[in-house]
Amino acid sequence: QSALTQPPSASGSPGQSVTISCTGTSSDIGRYNYVSWYQQHAGKSPKLMIFEVNERPSGVPDRFSGSKSGNTASLTVSGLQVEDEADYYCSSLAGGHTVIFGGGTKVTVL
Amino acid sequence: EVLLVESGGDLVQPGRSLKLSCVGSGFTFDDFALYWVRQLPGKGLEWVSGISWNGDVTGYADSVKGRFFVSRDNAKNSLYLQMSSLRLEDTALYYCAKDSSYGVGNEAFDLWGQGTMVTVSS
Numbered sequence: 001q002s003a004l005t006q007p008p009s010a011s012g013s014p015g016q017s018v019t020i021s022c023t024g025t026s027s028d029i030g031r032y033n034y035v036s037w038y039q040q041h042a043g044k045s046p047k048l049m050i051f052e053v054n055e056r057p058s059g060v061p062d063r064f065s066g067s068k069s070g071n072t073a074s075l076t077v078s079g080l081q082v083e084d085e086a087d088y089y090c091s092s093l094a095g096g097h098t099v100i101f102g103g104g105t106k107v108t109v110l
Numbered sequence: 111e112v113l114l115v116e117s118g119g120d121l122v123q124p125g126r127s128l129k130l131s132c133v134g135s136g137f138t139f140d141d142f143a144l145y146w147v148r149q150l151p152g153k154g155l156e157w158v159s160g161i162s163w164n165g166d167v168t169g170y171a172d173s174v175k176g177r178f179f180v181s182r183d184n185a186k187n188s189l190y191l192q193m194s195s196l197r198l199e200d201t202a203l204y205y206c207a208k209d210s211s212y213g214v215g216n217e218a219f220d221l222w223g224q225g226t227m228v229t230v231s232s
Contacts, residue, residue, distance in 0.1 A: 003154075036218040038155070045225065046147075046155065051210055051218030089155050093217045097160060097169030099145070104154040 004029065004090055004102035011108040012080045020105045022073045022090030028100060030071040034093035037066055037075045040104075041086045049088075050075060077107070085109045112136035112221060114206050119226030126196055132189040132206030132223055140164070140184035143215035146191050148202035149225070158204070159191060163213060174200075196230045203227050 005023040012018040022029070022037075029035055035053045038046040048057050050066035053073065063078045073092070077084050090102040118130040132144070146158040159180040160169045168180050179192040189206050203225040210220035 034217045038219070040155075045205060045222040046219070047222075048210060048218055048220045051220075052216055057210065057220055087154075091155075091157070091217070097167055098171065099157040099160065099169075099217050101147075101155045101157055 002100075004092060004100055006088075006090060006102035006105045008103070009106045009108065011110055012077075013110045014080055014082065016080050017076060017078045018080055018107060019074050019076045020088055020090075020107070022075070022092075022102045024071050024073075024092055024100070026071060028071075028092040028094040029068065029073050031095070032093040033068070035066065035068055035073040036091045037064075037073075038089045038091070039084075039086045040089065046089065080109055082109050114208060114221055114223035116204065116206050116223040116226035119204065119228045121229045121231060122196055123232055124196060124198060124230055127192070127194040128196060128228060130191040130193065130204055130206075130226055130228070132191075134187045134189070134208065137208070137221075139187040141212050143209040143217075144182060144189045145207045145209070145219060146180065146189075147205045147207055147219070147222075148200075148228075149205070150199075150202045156202070160217075161189070162215070193228070196228075198230050201228060201230045 037050040040046040054066040094100045116132045145160040177195045205225045207219035208221040209215035210218040
């Protein structure tokens with residue numbers, strides 16, 4: 001159960017787009033379409049932003065989108081806004097009724 | 111209001127046991143799988159355990175397998191995590207979380223509690 005691999009940081013100016021990658025293996029991301037993304041602001045509980053690779057929960061802006069190719073999933077934030085500055089985590093079903101998270105990516109809005 | 115509220119976190123010595131609780135409200139508790147996720151201080155998220163809507167199916171991270179036990183009491187809208195043989199590396203903020211999909215679930219957590227802090231120290 002090794003953690004999914006995310007870049008530690010990403011940044012962009014307001015209005016720009018930023019894409020975060022999340023790399024797993026053929027036993028997790030590559031096998032299941034149960035990839036989720038979470039946003040966590042400092043001192044707050046995580047918030048679900050994307051589920052089942054590319055589905056958005058009600059209330060999440062359509063600036064947030066998800067995709068997957070092979071063993072790598074991605075989260076794209078378009079039209080970056082100041083309030084998007086946060087930590088982002090990916091997760092995936094990993095078989096055997098287990099879930100693994102990525103190490104997290106800190107997004108900075110310049 | 112839809113809520114999950116954890117309790118039971120404490121300062122405990124290595125090797126001892128502790129039981130966490132999580133009470134849900136504002137939703138049909140027994141329709142959803144539930145999970146425990148922890149966050150070490152200043153670090154990322156780590157999935158700990160999950161349990162199906164009816165308690166029949168459970169899963170554990172390798173790091174806690176054989177030491178932690180998850181259970182639920184749907185009559186009390188409650189989720190539990192019995193932790194034993196606690197180690198220094200179990201020190202973390204423990205969140206309970208709810209699956210976003212009815213029944214079988216999709217391992218996406220759409221409702222989180224505020225967390226309860228467990229500190230393992232001598």
